Amino acid sequence: MNQTEIINIFTKRTLGLTFVLSAAAFAFGQEKAGISGTIVNKSNQPVPYASVTFSNKANKLFSDATLTDEKGQYKLDLTPGNYDITIEAIDYKKSLINKQISAAGNIGALSIEAEKSATNVKTHDIEGIVLTAPTTKPYKVELDKRTYDPSQDIVSKGGNLQDVLQNVPSVEVDTDGTVSMRGSSNVKFLINGKPSALLGISEGSNALQSIPADQIERIEVITNPSSKFEASGTSGILNIILKKSKKVGFNGSVVGTLGYQPKTNLNANLSWRKNKLTWFLNGGGGYSESTTTSRNSNINYDQNKKFQLLRSDQETKNKNYFKNYNATVGLVYDLDDKNSFNLSGTVRTFDGETDGTINYNFLYNNPDFPNTYTLRTSDGNNNNLAFQGDFGWDHKFNDKGHNLSVSLSLQRNRSNNYTDIYQESNFITDLDTSGNIIGITPKINYELSNNSQYSLTKSVIGKIDYELPIGENAKLEAGYRIDRNDNFYDNTANRALGLNIPFTPLGNFTNVTNYDEMFNAFYLQFRSKIGNLGYQLGLRDELSNVKVDYRNLEGSKPINENKTYNNLFPSVFLSYDLGKDNQFLLNYSRRIDRPRSFFLVPYFSITDNQNIFLGNVNLNPSYVDSFEFGYSISKKKYTLNPTLFYRKTTGDDKTVAYQDDERTNVYFTTPVNLGTNEQYGLDFNGTADVFPWLKLMGNVSLFGYKTTGLYTYNTIDVTGASITRERPYDGSGFSTRARLNATFKVDKTFSFQLQGFYRGPQNTASQDRKAMYALNMGASKTIWKGDGTIAFNMQDIFNTRSMRSTNYLATGVRDSYMQWQPRQFSVSLTYRFKQGEKVEQPKKKKDINANDTGGDEQSPM
Known part of the structure; x- marks a missing residue:
């Protein structure tokens, strides 16, 4: 059965099931x-x-x-x-x-009768009923993480995970979908506490767009993870918790969305709970389009950088068409009061088509070289099919928090990309016997090429977590985790230098790579409280084994690398209570940044033959020591959370640009281990209920950075001589990020929201990034006696969300512009059917253990 058949079956049956179950809901309502x-x-x-x-x-x-x-x-x-x-x-x-x-x-x-005086007794859960309700605070600070509740985020209603992340404090989303935290893009994504097939291989914008916003219960922002979490992701972890209803009977919702640029989505969240069994179905799909525009302007100088040799201008426009479908079906069975089993399966498909054009114009400062152009058009398609199966067993030894949890996750992700490229130029470059450019002959010539990329990832993740309460305030936690990832890449590229000429392989870009990872991790963590002082101490040991087997058609020497790392990752978390919901927080952790698998594949894609990405098989992990000191206060009408942070990274990896032949206009970018990177700053988050009709949520990040390092590369200079160049990478500066979200409540059923975003300029030794800003808005109206919601949102109202930068290269200067997605808007309609909303009794004042991490049922190890 091919992927198209799977999509058709999935679409018909899933959407059909949605309407059947919706009809069932109405039948229940009649009783x-x-x-x-x-x-x-x-x-x-x-x-x-x-x-x-x-x-x-x-x-x-x-x-x-x-x-x-x-x-x-x-x-x-x-x-x-x-x-x-x-x-x-x-x-x-x-x-x-x-x-x-x-x-x-x-x-x-x-x-009911009033108490004679308020008490500090903790309220008890009502037997037999699971109580849940949206909190009035969308942002909550806990000992080792911050929790964001997107239910009050009007701007992202009807959208996807990428839209939601644009409103999460301490998180930034670039125009190309790159997610960063405090200026660093090395963010680790988890779904329900573990890597997931929902995000695919790349964790890029396509993956983020495949998870509907209405399926997200909360997002845990972990800027300094404890030893219980896996050690990868030096800038932090984003743990996406998906909804799993625990309500009695049949419950669910259906959300439909229409938008422009063309966008359609239909998603459903359904659940049924009876006696000891609960099953759930989350799924849906959609279609969307986007237009991406980028421009590069390059000026090449002579060796002394005094004489302009060449100016080249490039404009790229891509029209993208996306279809994605996903479904998760699962069940939870409570065998008895002490044992619970869960089983779930996920399928995700993603199909994309891209029509692209690239225009190059070359202006030579040489009378012997006429001005030239190249037109390059491409037609590409990609499809992705992912499966995931999860099994879990939870055992309660008693009702005091003595628990054992075991889980197993099997994942498979297949990606297939193919691109046809047509190129037309009005010149032929003349070379002498030494390969030097001696002239350009005006002549129309054609070049045809194609590029196919196939990748397959298989993963097995097994976890055991154990919790042992000690006394009233202490807890010991321990666990083991094994990750096995097998990655296979098969790339093929062919070229024909003219029409009606047979294709010949491009040897470097026709290659096969096997990349295998095996991680074994153990952790031990203890937390307790002495008076107002809470503390949590942890140590994690990770043994990593990485194998890279690369060979290409060029016949160059195959690469066969086997790397083993054994590292300890300690963490320390301290808190001091000044009163109820008023505390100081101090923490430290050590982390690792392992290179992404495709960063190690030397030749990966030739979609743009003037700008080529090269992997680096010698890329090694980076390590970071991270410190945070924060203060958190939460009152009825406001919360404040300023945090000072400092991170020092050794073996820091950066992507650098260079030319291997300075007589051409071909630029390569590649990741390298540079040296040391230091970041420090202030991250300030806050919420305020200014008036009954106005709520504010804001985030400001002020951070400085300093990178020191050196990289070398071999090139052919303008005289045709082969030389080795060294370039220092010394960059320092200061930058800002700011976001303000204002929600206006017009009445009980209607609210609207404005969201402003600003990213300040950021400079390094080789790049100056310009400031970027944007304004979004959304509106939400409750209808049908609370059973329905209609929402409208507009992203980037003034069409200003674009990335501009200037890159300083050894041979010249490049100015770049890129807009991933122009202004867009959408309308969504939500219908909820239920047997009754289960809500949580507002808690009386209670003594909060400063070490309480919120009772998260996930096991994030």
Whole structure:
């Protein structure tokens, strides 16, 4: 069965199932009665935001819960029957009332009695009901991570993961989809605590665009990961937690989106819970288009950089067409009170087509060389098919947090790209017997080429995590993880120097690479609290083995590398409580940056024969020591989180540009281990409920950087002599990032949002990056008595989101411009069907353990 058949079957069956289950939801709704009521105190005054739980005495599956609004009123749908009604509210005594629900209507006012004084007793979970509700704070600081809740992000509604990340504090998304944190792009992505086939091989913009925003429950921003997390990703980890409903009965939502540039999406989140079994289905697909524009202007000088030899201008325009589909089906089975099993499978497909044109104009400062042009057009397509299967077992030794968790993930990702290229030029370069350019003959000539790239990745990830509480405040954690990744790359390139001429292989670009990784990791972590001081100490040991087997058709010596690393990665986290939700945080960790597999493949693509990327098989890992000192305060109407940070990277890898023949206009870029990089700065995050109708969330990053190093390369200079050049890479400077998100609440059902973004200029020894800014907006309206939401958003209102830079090369200067996506807008419609919203009782004041990381059920090792 080929991929097209899989897509067609998936599209028909998944979308069909969506509508069948939607119809089932309406059938369930017909069996219920809509009831309403009011919660009041003994003075007959309404009690806002009280938790009202209806426990069906005959069948717990019919139980439900809700919160009262600011007027003490509530509404929900219930199956007729006899119910115990539990009412809880801050500073009120818990109340229990029995009532028979027989028909729809208002059941009147229910009264609760106030406490004589507020207590610090932790409220208890209501037995048999799982309670969840969106927090009023979209951003929360914990001991070893920051958590972002995208449910209140109007700008990204109907969008994808890339859109959501543009609103996450401390995270930046470049115009080409590159994600960075505090100015560094070495970010590690996880899905539910582990690498995922959903992100494919590259973790690039195409992968980010394949995950719908409505499937994301929260994003954990881990700028300084503890020893429990894998050590890769020197600038931090982004852990994407996808939704898994725990509500009783049948629940779900369907989201449809239309937009321009042309964009259509339909996604569904469905779940069913009965007795010990829960199953869920998340999936959908869509189609989108984008236009990418880039321009380069190069000026080449003589050796003394006083005389201009050549100016070349290049403009590239690509029209991209994308189709993507994904589905995750899974189940959770609670064998008993102590054992739970989960099983899930994921399939993801991605298809893209690209029509591209590149125009080159060459202006020689030589009367013997006429001005010339080259027109290069390309037609490419790529498809990606990924599968993932996950199995897990969770065992509770007791109810005090003594747990054992075992998981296994099997992943397979196949990518196939093919490009046809047609090139027309109006000249032929004349060379002497030594290869020197002696003239240019005007003559129309043609060149045809094609480039195919096939890659296959197979991964096995196994984890064991163990948690042992010690006393009231201490916990010991330990675990083991094994990663096995087998990567296969098969690249082919052919060229014909004229029409009706047979193709001949391009030897360097026709190659095969096997890249295999094996990681074994062990960690031990202990956390406790002494008075107001909380601490967490951890140590991780990772044994890495990397094998690279590369050979090409050129006949050059094959590359066969086998590298082994054994490294220790300590982490220390300290916190000091000044009061409730008011604390200082100090932490340290050591991390590693392993080269991406395709960074090691010497010749990978020849889509643009004037700008060629070369991998470096000798690229080694980089290591970073990271320190943070922060303060966090969270009050009812505002949160503040300033953090000072310092990172020092040794063996830092950078991408550098050079010419292997300075008589041509061909530029190569390649990653190299340069030397040392230091970054320091202030990361400031905050939220504020300025007025009942205005909420602000902002992030400002001020950071300095200093890179020192040296790289060498061989080239042929303008005289035809072969020389070795050395270039220092000494760069330092200061840059800024800023984002402000303002949400305006017009009424209970309508809100709109403005999001401003600014990235300051950034300079190094070889590149000056210009400032970039953009403004986005979104609006959201609740309809159908809360069961529906219609949203509108516009990205880059003023069409200013583009990247501009000047690169200083050994032989000249290059000015670059790139816009990945022009202004776009979309409209989305969400419909929710459910047996009742399960919400969380607002907590009374309680003594928070400073070491509590939020009770995350994921095991991120």
